[in-house]
Amino acid sequence: MTALQSPFARKLGAFVTLSTLELSVLERLHSRRRTFVAGRDISHEGQTDQAAYILASGWVCSYKLLTNGSRQIVDFQIPGDFLGLRSVLLRTADHNIEPVTLIEASEVPVKDLMETFDATPRLGAAVLWAASRDEAMVVEHLVGLGRRDARERMAHFLLELSARLKLVGLATADGYACPLSQYLLADALGLSAVHVNRVLRELREMGLVTFQNGQVTFQDFDGLVALADFDTAYLDHEGPLMP
Amino acid sequence: MTALQSPFARKLGAFVTLSTLELSVLERLHSRRRTFVAGRDISHEGQTDQAAYILASGWVCSYKLLTNGSRQIVDFQIPGDFLGLRSVLLRTADHNIEPVTLIEASEVPVKDLMETFDATPRLGAAVLWAASRDEAMVVEHLVGLGRRDARERMAHFLLELSARLKLVGLATADGYACPLSQYLLADALGLSAVHVNRVLRELREMGLVTFQNGQVTFQDFDGLVALADFDTAYLDHEGPLMP
DNA sequence: CGGGCAATTGACTCTCATCAAACTGCGTGG
C-alpha cells in the first residue's frame, strides 16, 4: 500500500493538499507495519514509553476501567486514525487500547514523530489538527452522555461513524459494515447491553436504521439526523493551519 | 503581576524548570490583559478567527448547547488555564466560552502563539503538554458521565477541582472557595439542579464535604476519595518532553 | 452434537428528571 492509498493520507488529503515530499515522509511513517489480534490490549493505562500508531485496517477502542468493574469506551478508532498520541505527549498512557478486530497498524516511535514535526512542519501541523479534531469528537461524546437520551445517543453515534467512515471510503450513503457488538456499544454509550438492544429495535421499528449482522443500513437518513440533532460542524473543520 | 507570579507560570513551574528567557517570553504573552464580565460569552460556537487566552483570575466554563435547549458544560477553567487553544487549531470555535465570574485574561493572538512555538520550542512543548493534560481531564469527565452515579460524579468533581486549585495556590487541604451555582454544577455533571442539591445534602449528611456559601470544605477527604474512586494519575503526569 | 457467545425479550426495580412550591439572601428603588 502506498502512502497515497493509506487511509491516513486519504483523510489528511480530504482537507489539505500534500506535496510529493510530504507524501513520501508519510510513507516512511508507515514502514513499521504490525498486526494485532482482537481482544488483546495494545497498551495499558499507566504504562510509560508508549509508541504511537497509525491505524491502517481494522477497528480499535480506547477505554478506561473503573474499580467497580464497569468500563467506559472513550472512542473507537477506524482506519486512518492516530492511536496514542496523547499518551506519548504525557509520557504515560492514560487509557487502554484494545483492538476490536484484527488490525494492522504502523508503529511511530516518538523519535520519528519528533523528526517529522521538525522536518516537515506542515505534516506536524496536520497531525496536531487531526488530534484537535479527535478531541472535538470526544467533547461531542461527552455532550451526548450528559444530555442526550439513549435513542439520541445511539442515532448520533451511528451517524458520526458514518461520516468518519465515508472520509476513508469505508461507508456509502446507504450504510457501512460495523464490527461492534452490543456490549461494545453499551460501554461506549454509557448504557447496558440490554438497553442497547432495545434502542436498536426501536430505531428499526421507527424505520430509521437497522443494525444487524454487522451491517448498519440507513432507512431514513434525514429522520435519523433530526432525531439525533446531528450537526457535522464538529467534524467538518477547515484543514490545518499550514505553515 | 510578573510572569513568575502568574498562575500559568506557576502551573508550568510545578512540572518543569523554566529558564529566565522562557519566563520573560511568558511574561510577554501576558501583555494584552483584558477583563470580561460574568455571564457574557467570550466566544461562540462556529465563530472563526478565534484568539486564545490565558486565564489570570476568575472562573470560566466551556459548554455546548443542544437544540432541545439543554446545555452541557465540558469543563471549567481556573486561573492558569489556557482557553480556546483547540478553537485556534481548528480555526473555528467548537464550543462556547462563558465567564462564570468577572475574569482577567491575557489574549494570545495566533501569530504570537506560533512565534512562541518557533522561538522557544520548550514553551511550545509545555503548552502542548498542558493541552494534553486538559484533554485527559475531559476524558475523565466523559467516564464520569458514562459510568458514575450522581454521588460519585459530584465527589469526583469536587476532588478534581481541589487538586487543580491547589496547583495554583487557590485551595488548601481543607477546601476552597468555589463560585459555581448549583445550576452550573448540574450542567457540568449532566444532572438536574434539583438533584445536585439533593446530592450535596447527602454528601454533607454523610460527613464527607460541605458546599455552602461558595465554600467547599472537606470533612472526610479520604472517605470522599474512596466514594469517588478518585485517582489523581490523570492529573499527575510527568512534565512535558522538553526538546 | 454440545459449548459458548451474542442477541433478544419479559418482569421488576431504582435512579434521577420533572413539576410545584417555599424559602433564602440581596440589591434596588420608592
Next chain:
DNA sequence: CCACGCAGTTTGATGAGAGTCAATTGCCCG
C-alpha cells in the same frame, strides 16, 4: 427603611428512562 423582585437554594410528590435479573433463542465452531 421597607417593599419588591430576583436568583439561587431547598424540599416534596410523581413519573419516566434505564439498569438488573433471568430465561430463551440463534448461530458459529470444534
